Amino acid sequence: xxxxVEDADLTRLSEMAVECEVAAGTAFIEEGQAADxxxxxxxxxxxxxxxxxxxxxxxxxxxxxxxxxxxxxxxxYAFGAEALGPMRLCRFSRAGLRQLLDEFPVMEQRLLxxxxxxxxxxxxxxxxxxxxxxxxxxxxxxxxxxxxxSCPARTEDVISLxxxxxxxxxxxxxxxxxxxxxxxRLRTGRVIAVPSAAMILIRDRATLASIAAGEV
Amino acid sequence: xxxxVEDADLTRLSEMAVECEVAAGTAFIEEGQAADxxxxxxxxxxxxxxxxxxxxxxxxxxxxxxxxxxxxxxxxYAFGAEALGPMRLCRFSRAGLRQLLDEFPVMEQRLLxxxxxxxxxxxxxxxxxxxxxxxxxxxxxxxxxxxxxSCPARTEDVISLxxxxxxxxxxxxxxxxxxxxxxxRLRTGRVIAVPSAAMILIRDRATLASIAAGEV
DNA sequence: CGCACACTTGAACCCCCTCAACCCAAGTGG
DNA sequence: CCACTTGGGTTGAGGGGGTTCAAGTGTGCG
Numbered sequence: 001x002x003x004x005v006e007d008a009d010l011t012r013l014s015e016m017a018v019e020c021e022v023a024a025g026t027a028f029i030e031e032g033q034a035a036d037x038x039x040x041x042x043x044x045x046x047x048x049x050x051x052x053x054x055x056x057x058x059x060x061x062x063x064x065x066x067x068x069x070x071x072x073x074x075x076x077y078a079f080g081a082e083a084l085g086p087m088r089l090c091r092f093s094r095a096g097l098r099q100l101l102d103e104f105p106v107m108e109q110r111l112l113x114x115x116x117x118x119x120x121x122x123x124x125x126x127x128x129x130x131x132x133x134x135x136x137x138x139x140x141x142x143x144x145x146x147x148x149x150s151c152p153a154r155t156e157d158v159i160s161l162x163x164x165x166x167x168x169x170x171x172x173x174x175x176x177x178x179x180x181x182x183x184x185r186l187r188t189g190r191v192i193a194v195p196s197a198a199m200i201l202i203r204d205r206a207t208l209a210s211i212a213a214g215e216v
Numbered sequence: 217x218x219x220x221v222e223d224a225d226l227t228r229l230s231e232m233a234v235e236c237e238v239a240a241g242t243a244f245i246e247e248g249q250a251a252d253x254x255x256x257x258x259x260x261x262x263x264x265x266x267x268x269x270x271x272x273x274x275x276x277x278x279x280x281x282x283x284x285x286x287x288x289x290x291x292x293y294a295f296g297a298e299a300l301g302p303m304r305l306c307r308f309s310r311a312g313l314r315q316l317l318d319e320f321p322v323m324e325q326r327l328l329x330x331x332x333x334x335x336x337x338x339x340x341x342x343x344x345x346x347x348x349x350x351x352x353x354x355x356x357x358x359x360x361x362x363x364x365x366s367c368p369a370r371t372e373d374v375i376s377l378x379x380x381x382x383x384x385x386x387x388x389x390x391x392x393x394x395x396x397x398x399x400x401r402l403r404t405g406r407v408i409a410v411p412s413a414a415m416i417l418i419r420d421r422a423t424l425a426s427i428a429a430g431e432v
Numbered sequence: 433c434g435c436a437c438a439c440t441t442g443a444a445c446c447c448c449c450t451c452a453a454c455c456c457a458a459g460t461g462g
Numbered sequence: 463c464c465a466c467t468t469g470g471g472t473t474g475a476g477g478g479g480g481t482t483c484a485a486g487t488g489t490g491c492g
Contacts, residue, residue: 050339050340050342050343052343052347052348052429052430053429053430053431054430054431056347056430057347058342058343058346058347060339060342060343071332074332074333074336078336078339078340079339105321105324108321108324108325108328109324111328112324112327112328112331115328115331115332115335116287116290116331117290118335119331119334119335119338120290120294122335122338122339122342123266123276123294123295123338124266124294125342126266126274126276126338126341126342126345127266127268127274127276129342129345129346129389130274130345130386130388130389131268131272131273131274131389132268132272133479133480134479134480164437164438164439165438165439165440166438166439170346172346173345173346173347174480174481175480175481175482176438176439176440177439177440177441177480177481177482178479178480178481179439180439180440180441181440181441181480183440184440184441197438197439197488197489213268213269214268214269214270214272215269215270349447349448350447350448380469380470380471381470381471381472382470382471390448390449391448391449391450392470392471392472393448393449393450393471393472393473394447394448394449396471396472396473397448397472397473399472400472400473413470413471
């Protein structure tokens with residue numbers, strides 16, 4: 001189920017968790033609200049959002065299967081979460097999580113490892129948002145997203161995107177129009193192909209990597 | 217010394233650590249190199265840098281007294297670190313750190329808490345870099361920096377900046393010129409005062425907060 | 433079929449960047 | 463003591479990458 005604990009602990013774990021389903025588009029975490037629940041994604045993908053009062057949005061990440069949510073908080077959620085499609089979630093109470101960590105110290109190490117990986121990804125994203133061009137941002141995204149989403153067995157050059165262009169724009173600090181135009185340019189340049197809006201094929205991985213690194 | 221462990225463990229801790237000094241400007245961590253050492257800042261401030269091949273830089277944070285460095289890595293450093301002025305550091309070997317964590321499990325919890333706080337800060341910075349204007353970025357920086365740097369007893373409206381305008385620019389995803397111009401505009405607008413280049417006074421905290429939140 | 437909604441494309445604009453000059457304080461050395 | 467240098471900071475003019483505004487093109491679903 002949760003994937004990060006040994007089989008022996010699985011039964012104990014499942015006793016504390018409550019499995020639930022949420023419909024597409026549901027905002028199951030609201031930024032700024034009391035963080036009383038802790039989630040683990042078991043199916044589907046969510047967008048993680050921070051907003052400004054006037055409606056500007058920044059998507060700070062996408063949470064796929066196996067991802068933990070509600071970890072990085074003091075007592076209120078630092079970001080909201082919305083289901084991109086239908087999702088299944090494991091819910092833990094905050095107290096239950098504490099109890100879990102005391103019972104399985106190895107969990108604490110695992111959480112630290114997860115937090116560490118997310119921190120590295122966040123730092124990479126800061127470089128992207130602060131210093132890369134639109135073209136470089138899209139190239140970086142296309143290379144990094146499959147790994148971040150832990151897409152199963154999709155090591156090939158086929159990327160299926162569960163999110164809209166608007167979501168990609170809010171993730172990369174751009175507008176929908178710029179995302180669309182830039183993808184078109186990468187397509188006409190034979191670097192990628194776009195058989196359908198939700199599917200992108202990498203035709204020239206080396207060039208894409210050069211662009212992402214800022215070398216072209 | 218390190219500030220995050222109990223007094224009882226302090227002696228044990230100091231046995232494993234090697235205190236050292238570095239001169240101003242020294243790059244004591246190189247991005248991409250093997251991460252064999254773990255640092256704790258005991259004096260001074262460092263800038264944490266990620267770079268692109270063509271020289272573009274993004275400062276992902278400033279590490280002040282008490283800050284841990286070398287934590288958020290797999291086996292190579294994800295960012296470089298350079299001393300803003302003369303610094304003092306505690307060095308641990310990676311093996312020593314592992315031993316330390318086994319010996320004091322409470323350290324693991326502490327590290328998780330530190331990583332969690334850094335992650336929240338990184339997410340806030342993503343919102344800043346992706347969606348805020350230059351004016352909003354500077355306002356946010358002036359409000360958030362003193363807390364992040366854990367400036368002792370400087371709860372007042374006096375901010376002393378150990379870094380240059382170029383560092384601020386690389387931290388906020390701007391250029392030196394834009395930082396300078398924007399500060400000038402905030403100054404003529406009576407929101408801040410700048411008695412010297414390294415010192416900034418907040419004259420109207422409420423307005424500054426409104427600007428930072430994107431409400432003005 | 434037709435209404436949304438997502439996506440694409442075009443034209444004009446703007447905020448920030450680039451390039452350049454200048455100011456100022458702190459060394460440095462003759 | 464002063465000319466010279468160096469590094470950080472400020473200010474101005476012009477240009478460009480991305481945004482904004484607007485229209486058009488699919489495309490899935492009731």
